[in-house]
Amino acid sequence: MVGTNPHGQTAEAAVATASVPILELRGLEKRYGATHALKPADLIFARGEIHAIVGENGAGKSTLIKLLTGVITRTSGEVFWEGQPVALATPHEAIEFGINAVHQEVVLCRHLTVAANMFLGDEDVGFGLLKKRDMTRKAQAILDDLGFQLPAHVLLGDLTIGQQQLIATARASIRGTRFLIFDEPTAYLTRTEAAQLFALIRRLKERGVTIVYISHRLEEVFELSDRVSILRDGTLVGTRVTTETNETELISLMINRSLEQIYHKEFFPAGDVLIETKNLSGPGFRDVSLSVRSGQIVGLYGLIGAGRSEFVMSLFGRQRRTGGSLFWQGKEVDIRSERQAMDLGIALAPESRRDQGLCINLPVGFNLNLPIFPRITMAGLVPFSADRQRADRQIADLQVKTSGRGALVSSLSGGNQQKIVIGKWLNHGAKLFIFDEPTVGVDVGTKAEIYRLLARLLAEGAGIILISSYLPEVYELADELHVFRRGEDIARHAYHAASHEEILSEAIGV
């Protein structure tokens, strides 16, 4: 695969009609240490086309955007802007060429007005003073012209995320942009807002701006784009003319991967029900009814933002439920705090190691023992020996590669950090383990170790909720797979009862 030209014939034909392409990638590649985020990719963007890019989470889409906008530098390969080789080493350089990006999360100043944001870094000044009224009037004229019914003089932070997204787009459109990248722009938009955005995108296209449109929503890809490229596991697997392909083909290209045989799965007889939810609702999810038995892995699959993390956070007492009921080992419970969840026997290894899972600037031993300090404390003090023994045992048990329990967690690799996150809950012990994206940014070897660890927990009679955005992982490991979409649990499948295509279609909502 690597080094071959991944373009389909039809794509080549379409490109031949355009003159010099506005942007061309040859063998563009990005590695982060051992992780191959983007394998050498060849891709041509024609002037004035809308080029969609699709792929699963972690397929390399965001790496590609960051390379194109100069946020990260490439490991190897070449980029040609209008036929000239360019470095694209800094965001500034990308902006100079007219390359801009509108991100899923708005990168603007919430405390400034809409007009101030639109002109930020490029203000109108007369005699050293800002021409505020002029700028507000101009901004308002631009917004009116685009058909956005938004005021230019209010603070950006007072608008909804969707409205802010429209402002970010309008801002990019007035800055001499020639190449505009949209990263999941409709994730937070209402239907009306999305329609306004599409109108703006078509208008930009008419003006000759090249659009790169990244989205999970295939219906949008078919509605908007001229061509579509597919990324899978960091490899650019193909480019199609949109009118010559269909959803089935795109989905099969997105997931047709070489299944690495790392998924260690053992089957255990299902035991008693540990936890059961009935029509549970809360911030970000609603009406979820599921149950977990001991010896069983329940997988939650869905796109990012589908409400899976919010759901488990609520089980763990981090967020209050707003409706429905919750049963722990047959008894109705109301979990109000993390402490209460832990005391019942629930452990959560959260999604973000850095933000939620670890005290990154503290030693390995400290992190491993953090949940059990109350247990090993004697007469108000933490005995040094207990602290040391427990930490050393976990380090040996999990084969954490570290210089010792005194090493800072920040010095460890991603895989070893994840082992610490899991290790601290093994140390604590629990009946129900919740793993939220346990293998993100983890190398293949460690992944396999983590999967074996899950099996060990099951053998000891625990139950597991496994959240993953990587379909093969939940597909191969979960005894029961739930598909989440926009906060709802929309489907449940027994082990291997549905195909990858079906599940992905359910998650995307085709």
Next chain:
Amino acid sequence: MSTDNKTAAAIQKSSANWLFGLTLIGLLLAMCIVLSLTTKSFLSETNIMNLMRQGSMIAILAVGETFVIITTGIDLSVGAVVGFCTVIAAWLLTHDFSIMTTVIITLGVGVAIGMFHGFGIVQMGLPPFIITLATLTSLRGLGLLITNGATINIVNDTFTEFSRNDFFGLPNLFWMVILVGIPAYIFLHHSRYGRYIFAVGSNMEAARLSGVNVKLTVYLAYTLSSTCAAFVGLLLAARIGVGNAMQADGWELQAIASSVIGGTSLFGAVGSVHGPLIGAFILATINNGANLLNVNSFWQRIITGLLIILIVYFDQLRRRRG
């Protein structure tokens, strides 16, 4: 429709910000009214003039401090800069430099200190708290070293009389607040770099990606703060007629308190010039009133602390609601 509601709410909120400014003035006026009813001397000309002189110097410091706080920074050194600059000014005057030269050199010292802070934060990557804490203690030490721990008497009547005299019925010191306040207002609210100070405080990454010179903006904020402090150093030297490195002890906290009472958010990106000015005079009025009411001066400190908690708490409630 939801857009309309949202817009209406946004407009309402911006007028709420105005109301907050009015509330502060209202609080100040209410205190004045209560004090003029309960004490005989509050409304006397001497007392009012005295109050204005007391509040002026902290007010100027607070304006400079506000620039820094809006960028999510903090400048702990301003009190020490004031003390150090009284020494510089006194030393220059006793060595027969003209007043003009003294003013220029002293302000230059302020600029240099601010640039050094910028250097520490931008180039060396030090947290603002640390670099300004370091200069706080170093400048006090340097001032003591220059004077050998003594006080330099200023024998220059033109210089010292300035701070006692009036102009159009207002103390010269109060005119200095206006002299600093108006350009500061125009700079912060109507110039490009003023806006960049807000942008850096709101979202540094967004500012950088928009082509804003973030480093220069940080340099600018700290330089303005130190220069304001140097200017206050000149005013203080004139007012007390001496140069002494230990003067203006704890003024940095008063400046920060004035700024925060005036609506500046320590999380950055929220603040104004008029807010800290009013804040400084609120603090001055509390101290003045407490003196007139014969409140134990130790109590004054406690009251000031409680007031800060109260005002900032209400301010946060207001923000959360919006």
